Amino acid sequence: MFNCDRTPQLQNLMQQVGISSFKALSRAAGVSERQILRLRQGKLEQMRLDVLLKLCHVLQIPLSELVASFLVSSPSPQPPVPSTQEIADLKKEYERSQLQLEQQREILLQEFQQSSLQLLESLLLQWPTAAQKAQENPQLAAVKILPLVQKPLEKLLQAWGLEAIAPVGAELPYNPQLHQLLAGTAQPGEIVKIRYTGYLQGDKLLYRAKVSPIE
Structure with missing residues (x-):
């Protein structure tokens, strides 16, 4: 004591x-x-x-x-001071952990890119040809090219858990939490028209749908 x-x-x-x-x-x-x-x-x-x-x-x-x-308390024991070798070992361990994290990050990025490319494969392979045909024939109806873009995009959104708030052209009650007015004013509950769709990912709002009031 x-x-x-x-x-x-x-x-x-x-x-x-x-x-x-x-x-x-x-x-x-x-x-x-x-x-x-x-x-x-x-x-x-x-x-x-x-x-x-x-x-x-x-x-x-x-x-x-x-x-x-x-009453005299015992002094608190001081933590041991690490040696130079221990400090060097800790630094090496930290650098090794950082390298492993970086490697894991690269692997995850490659896996993400590969899975996304698989979903977009038909678009990547067919879109350049369709675009060239459209340039050669300006009279080609856009509706014939639309499936090349729409189907791969729908697959990608589904794989990522994304859900459109509402389709373009839909008319529904105005909700300021989900909708963004392009112009004019609207009160919650008033009917507006979807001009650009927005997206949800589960319960998370990614983009509000852009709407305009109905005159």
């Missing part, structure tokens, strides 16, 4: 009650001078409760004040 000199505190308490010496305190309290020495050395935890109570009575202080003034 770490010891600390508590003699000044004890002398101050003695002066307040008119006791001039430790021998006089010993006689007044009916305790040995050895017990008083323990108190002065900060060894209060080694003293019996009845001795402490006798001293409290003579010094005219409550037990809680005596304990607060004379």
Whole structure:
């Protein structure tokens, strides 16, 4: 147990009650001078409760004040300082973990790209040819090219868990949380028309649908 000199505190308490010496305190309290020495050395935890109570009575202080003034706690142990080698090993471990994370990130990105390319395969293969035919023949109806874009896009949205808020052209009550006015004003519940669709991913709103009031 770490010891600390508590003699000044004890002398101050003695002066307040008119006791001039430790021998006089010993006689007044009916305790040995050895017990008083323990108190002065900060060894209060080694003293019996009845001795402490006798001293409290003579010094005219409550037990809680005596304990607060004379109990000495052991100093908190200091954490060990890591050696230079330990610091170097920790740095290597950190760098190794960072490298592994970067490699995992690259692998996940490649897997994401590959899965997306598989969903868009028909679009990637057929769209350039369809675009060339459209340039050669401006009279070619767009409706014939539309499935090349629409079907792969629907597959991709489904794979990513995306859901359209409403189809373009739909008329439905205005909801400021899901709709964004392109122009004019509308009160919640008033009928508006979808101009550009928005998207949800589960409960998360990604893009609000753009709408306009119906005159």
